Structure formats: structure tokens, C-alpha cells
Amino acid sequence: MKFGWLFVASLLNNTGASFLWPLTTIYLHNYLHESLTLSGLVLLGMSLMMIVGDSVGGYLFDHWKPYETGILSAALATVAVIALIFWHGWPVYGYLLLVIGFGDGVNMTILNSLATRVKTTSTRHVFNLLYVAMNIGVVIGTLIVGYAIKFGITTIFIIAAVCYAALTAVVAAHFNVAPQQHRTDNTKSDVKHSRMPVLVTLILLLLLAINLAYSQWESVISVHMTNLGIPVLKYSLLWTLNGLIIVICQPFVTRWSERFKIENVIVVGITLFAASFFMLIFARTYVAFIITMVVLTFGEMIGHPALPAWIAVKAPSLEAGRYQGFANMAIAFGRALGPLFGGFMLDFSTFSVLFMAVGMVQMIALAAVYLRARRERLRKKRV
DSSP states (O other): OOHHHHHHHHHHHHHHHHTTHHHHHHIIIIISOOOHHHHHHHHHHHHHHHHHHHHHHHHHHHHSOHHHHHHHHHHHHHHHHHHHHHOOSTTHHHHHHHHHHHHHHHHHHHHHHHHTTOOSSOHHHHHHHHHHHHHHHHHHHHHHHHHHGGGOHHHHHHHHHHHHHHHHHHHHHHOOOOOOOOOOHHHHHHHHHOOOOHHHHHHHHHHHHHHHHHHHHHTHHHHHHHHTTOOHHHHHHHHHHHHHHHHHHHHHHHHHHTTSOHHHHHHHHHHHHHHHHHHHTTOOSHHHHHHHHHHHHHHHHHHTTHHHHHHHHHSOGGGHHHHHHHHHHHHHHHHHHHHHHHHHHHHHSOHHHHHHHHHHHHHHHHHHHHHHHHHHHHHHHHO
């Protein structure tokens, strides 16, 4: 598998998706005059369909044909986005977003699973660069949306459809990778009944915890900042800062991180990421939020790409799709549960308690992962 085309596919997929996700709440509430609760339910439904897609994509990658699965998932999402150009009233808009969520879930699992087949560079390097592609796509998409929305909602859907159509073309032209051929009846049975290692399960829980925390930035923190008298525009500029730092600094962070053991890199990255939530407890000025976002972004760059890379290293060769499917499911679960968790906490407590809670959850999950990895390493030394 050639990494260059994986990078392009990830870039196109995330650019196209970033035309849809940020726009959903604004479009449903301001254009279609639906409630914010309905907007939240639509986004939750899209996340849940991505989780279903992650599971289906992982299964089909391991048990069917990666190439055909990739084409079908990309084409399904493309057809749904094209349909949005012509039919974007309620409830058709919501139904089509569910289809797109499913297609994206399958496709992202296929991309990550194929990344484990790249042999020209290390798995960690591949996942770090895919992380760069994802963030470049988000930056490009969100910037274009801001300028293109004045030409009408149809223009947004046309541009998104072009991105998804290009993605389908790239998958069709360059993803024709043969499935694993050394599988026998016995190995099929082993794959079907294989037991996931405890360390991988703990890494999945850590992925869920950090994405549950991350989703607070995408939901309740905007409310927190406006309560402090900070305008929404300044909140959105923090995301621009986040994307620019990642695009500029991730290649340097990647080269630095590959000098150290993967578990040590994750400890540094996730500790910084979790620390940013403890910093939020005391943030009251815009400068404080900028500093907090910088700390969060560096923790994100160091720790986040290493987690699916570590899962890829631990996965049996015949189960790459299954393991990457679980990784994407953990991320999607965290993003889906985050706003609900944040809202529940704020109904009974304060923002400070919420930030403390998500920070502690991350540190507990990180400690469990590190201690288990250390235990396994010491066991191997004894053997």
C-alpha cells in the first residue's frame, strides 16, 4: 500500500466531512428553524451511525475485500452528499446525514486498516502523517465554509460533493490491495474467537476518555466562554489556532516522538492534554484560554496519533480491520457521549467540577494503560 494515496484520501474525506459537521447546528436552527435539541440528536445519530460503520468496515476488511468495501463506502457517502444538493429540507437532511455518517465510519476504518499495510515507513510515522492530513482537511473545510456560506447552502453541498467524488475516484484508482492470502480454516477460527489483549482494551478506554473530554471543547466550552463575556468569534479563532499549530508543528513532533518508546510518548502527550482541562478551571480571560488551547494542542499532537498506531502494532496481522474498527468506535463513542456527559454534569454542578472530572478520568485511564504496559514489558524480560 502506497502511503501517498492514503494521505490524499484522508485529506479529501476530512475536508468533505468538515463542510457538514460544523454547519449542522447552524443550518438546522437558523435556516430550517428547528430546535437545538433536535440538532444535538441529529449529530448524536450521525456519531452512532459512524460507530456502526466502524464495526462493519472492520469486519469487511478482515473477512471480505478491502478494495470493494472502500469503493462502496466512499460511493455511498458521495451519493448521499450529492442528494443533499437537491433535497436538504427536514427530515430528508437528517436521514442523509445518517447515511453519510455510516459511509464515513466504514471508510475511515478501511483507511486506518490499510495504513497498517504500509511497509515503506514505520507504523507510528504513518499514523502521525494521517493525523496531519485529517487536521489539514478540517482547517481547509472550516475556512471555506466561512466564505462560501454567503453564496447559499447549496454551494456548500456542491463543494462537499466534489470532495467525496474525488475520494471515491482515489479509492477506485489506487486502493486495489489484495486481501491477506495466508488465511486457512484454522486461522479463520482463531480470528473469529481471538481474545483482545487487556492492554488494547485499556488503550481503547483511554481513547474513549480523551475524546469524551475533547468534545467538551466542541460543545459546552463555547457557552462557558460567552458566559465570561468572550465573544463567539474569539472562541472560533481558538480552533483556527489549533489547526495551524498542528499543520505546522506535527511533522517536527513526529520526528521527535519516534526517538522514544511509544508508551512514554503517550504518557507525555496525554498528560499535557489532561492538564489543559485542569487549567480550564482557572481560565477567566481570553489569554488564559489561548494558553490552554496551546497546551491542549501539543498534548493532542504528541499523544493522539500514537494510540491507534500502538493498537496497530499490537493487532494480529489478520485482524487489522477489527482492531482499527474498535479504535474508531472508541473515538466516536467518546465524541457522542461527551456532550451528554457535559450537559448532565452541568445540570448538577459547575464548569469547574466538569473540567476536574474529565481531567481525572483521563489520568486514571492513562495510569491503567502505562502500568499494564510496564507489567507486560517486565514479564517479557523475565521470559
